[in-house]
Structures are given as C-alpha cells and as structure tokens.
Amino acid sequence: MLNIAIVGYGNIGKAVMDAVETAGDMALCGIVMRKQSLNKPQVSVPVVDDITKLDPRPDVAILCTPTRAIPAVAEACLLQGISTVDSYDVHTDIWELREQLDRAAKQGGAVAAVSVGFDPGADSVVRTLMEALTPQGKTFTNFGPGMSMGHTVAIKAIEGVKNALSMTIPLGTGVHRRLVYVELLDGYAFDDIAAKIKADPYFSSDETHIYLEDNVDALIDMGHGVNLVRKGVSGQAHNQMLEFNMRINNPALTAQVMVACARASAKQSPGAYTMIEIPVIDLLEGTKETLVRRLV
C-alpha cells in the first residue's frame, strides 16, 4: 500500500481524496493545510499544518496548492525523500520546474511527477502519441466549453469588477471564443469595464462577448472539454486524421490523473518526470501481465 498525503484541500484536494479512496493500492495518511485555514474539514484522517507531523510518513504528497506555491512546496517534500505529484500549469515554465525538481528529487531519493492533470497532462500524452503517428503535420488543441481560471483572474483584477467568470468556447483549429460574465461594484459603468476587458491581452486577440449578470456564482459548472485534432503524414501517406475528445468534470479528472501519477511515481527511478516521460502502464493498478493481456 502506498501512503498518500494531500497538501491543500480545495476543489482538487477534495477530488483527490475521492480518487484515493477508490484506489485499492493506496491509503490516505493525512491532509496538510496551512495554519490559517485550519477550520478542519470533516474527514477521518489527520489534518496537520506540516507534512512532517504525519505518521505514517507519506510515500507521496499530492500537491493541491495554488500553482505559484508548487516549486517551494514540492522541493521541500522531495528533499525529505517524499515523492510529489503536482499539476503546475504555467506551460512556459514547466521545463524549468522539472529541472529544479529533478535535482531535489535525486538528492532526496524521491520522484517528482510534474505538471500532470488535464492539460498539461493527459492532453500532453495524446499530443505526443499523435506526433509519433504522424511526424509531419499540425495539432490543434481546442478547449471547452468550460471555465478558464486564468482568464477569470485577469478580469477580477480590473477595478470595478465584483465577480467574474470567463468561459472558453472552442471554434476549432485552436481558435476560441470567450464568453465573459461580470458583476460590477456600484458606481462603475458596464461599457467602460467591457472596453477594458476587450483591451486586455488575455482577450484582445479572441472573439469576446461580455454580459452583465446579477449572480455570477450561479453560472459555475466544473465541466470542461477538449477536442485535440491532428491531420498529418505517416511516411508518404498524407491526410491521416487523428482526434481525441473529452467532456469531463475537470477537478475530478485532474485529481484522478494525479492519483494515477502517484502510483506511477513508485515505479520510476529518482528524478522528475512529466507525464509524457512515464509509461502509461505504470498509471494503472494491477500486474504487468494482467494489464498487457487486457489492454494491448
């Protein structure tokens, strides 16, 4: 049995607990939360403010903190010899994080699964496989319909915005429509705020529609989707058509992928791995023979 700690207990942390509970080869040994947020959740495992207080000591820490906290939290765990799984999602910095955590993991004799989840993560594996099947060609990742956290945060930073939600709508070939729902503070004009949103770099190059709402929270839906498409060439054969679609509860999928990577971490040599560097068989429960007989 693999002993698992959950670090951070928001949407993803709760979904990770669900996924660990359905795994036959894992035991949850506790939840780690920052002191100030210790309005303890109703759970049957210890809740602590420092991972070193858990007994038994976890084999793997599944990190469900905000992305910006990941580098420091992961490094600290790895140096103590606790493997980590994170869903760090700043695409441009993933290699640098992997380098940093690779050093810490090797020093601590642990494994870091870096940037695993929906995208980066499952989509990354499919993109890589598609390129192996058709080395020449173009892949389009079409997201949605679903909420975009990054875009939502950008709107909330605008003065006068009380609450906001940005939905991503896929229009195909990597082009997206943005549907933006806002609640405003008193004294701010909708047209001014709408102009500022449309001028923001997050929105300025996309088709953006902005709507005034009374209750943005009533629109929240954790469902998301992706349509990954590649048309390419195998050898001399053109027009090879490949497609991958998901319509999923996003936190649940992300959490399930993190739990699968926690399992896989126990099967890798010390170091850091993105999901495309991990054999997919290692994500699953069961013996190699059973899995090969059933899935190959």
Add this chain to the structure above:
Amino acid sequence: MLNIAIVGYGNIGKAVMDAVETAGDMALCGIVMRKQSLNKPQVSVPVVDDITKLDPRPDVAILCTPTRAIPAVAEACLLQGISTVDSYDVHTDIWELREQLDRAAKQGGAVAAVSVGFDPGADSVVRTLMEALTPQGKTFTNFGPGMSMGHTVAIKAIEGVKNALSMTIPLGTGVHRRLVYVELLDGYAFDDIAAKIKADPYFSSDETHIYLEDNVDALIDMGHGVNLVRKGVSGQAHNQMLEFNMRINNPALTAQVMVACARASAKQSPGAYTMIEIPVIDLLEGTKETLVRRLV
C-alpha cells in the same frame, strides 16, 4: 544515427522504408527477404537473404514478415544483439510472445518492441490512458470502416471462393457489421457459399452481408479507422466522456508506429516491451527539453 534493417518487403515493409526515409535520426542499411522472393525490389540499399550479411550491422530490425513468422525471426535477431520491432497481432498470445522475447532480448543485450502498430499499439496506449483517467467504466473499440485481414483469410479458406474481401463497419459499443465481397470459382453456388460464411465463427455472431463481385481486387482500399470510446468515473464524478478517433492509411500508420518504436528501443534497457510500457516521449525525435517544452 540508428541503423535500421527491414525484414520482409510487402505493404508494411515498403511503408516502413518511407517512414525511415523521413526520419532525421535513422539510416536504412538494408532489406532482408527470403531467397525464393528475391526478385529484387528497385531500392538503393542492399537486399540480402540473411540479416548477418548486412554491413553496417543493423541496430534495429523492423520485422514486416507475416505474424506467424515473428516469434522465430525476432528471437534469432535478439540473440545476436539486434533489437527488434514487430506488429504481432494475435491479441491472445501477446503476453507469451513478450515473455519469450524478453528472455532472448536480455540474453542478447537488445530490446524487443512487441505488438506495436495500429491495434495492438497506438490504440493500446489510448485504452490504457483512458482507464487511468476513469478507472471505473467500460471502453469500446469500434473498428472501421476498413478491411479485416483475419476475416478475409477465413473466407478465402472456404472451398469455391476464388477471391474475397471482408470489410468491418463500426456500429458503436463494440458491435460491428461485416460486408463481405466474394468472387467464386466455376461450379459453386453463391447461396451455398454465403451460408457457409454466415456459419463461420468469424461471422456467426455479427450482422453479415455478402455480395457477389466480378473483381474483388478493385474494391481494395488500405484506409481504416477506429473510434475508441470510454464513459467512466473519475473519483466520485460519473459520466466522464472520452473518445479517440483515427481515419488513416493503415499500412502507413502501422509502419510509422514501428519506426517510432525502433527509435524508442534505443532508449530502453534490454528486455521486451509492449507499447504501453514505453514512455511516449521516447517515440519522438528531438531532445527531452525540446519535446517537453513543445508538447507538455
């Protein structure tokens, strides 16, 4: 540069040559054909009847012989220290082949990539990934539209059949329609032959339509497809919908996958691997950093 030999020069062998030629990290050192078929193809590399006659000695032999010849041919290469890639497609015997080739590969210090191609192969990776994303649920592999070699061979074995072609049509949820086209020898009645086909275990449980044709060869089209569908559960979230589609030239795709696995074989420890045991990143040309930056 990886030195590649192609063993067997039918549809797949020719497509492998196309794929090797487009790879920047491989050189084709020759083609191996059985003596009796040495009506030498018009190629710019040596054509020999024994792999030991090739100079330079190949690092990897891509085996494009009929499936039944694979176990012996692969074992002989591996014991000489030449890695192998095969597309062995008898799903029920894959584990046994992997065990046999694992022993030979470890003895020879080589790597065997076993049962790689369309399905088993690329589909196997997707099935495994889908199960990691939604451990509870059911996957359906819907093949076609495309030709089925196994079904075609079964019809050709019936007395009175001059030529035949069996097409697989996907009806969803793993149910398939069979479209069978036959040419008959003189003196045989279509109704009798049709009854025999419908009674064959290959067809008896599927919806089967049989048509008399003047020229079956005129119907041949190497295009094929798959629709892989899974509806499952991540943690406590039900109704997670996953789908993978391909519409492809089948020999070209199979060959391209084999070439990608030849590349990957150089990055694995001695032993035998099915495609789900190989990290997808190893299938691609390029440095780890470049690939992680572009695809994760």
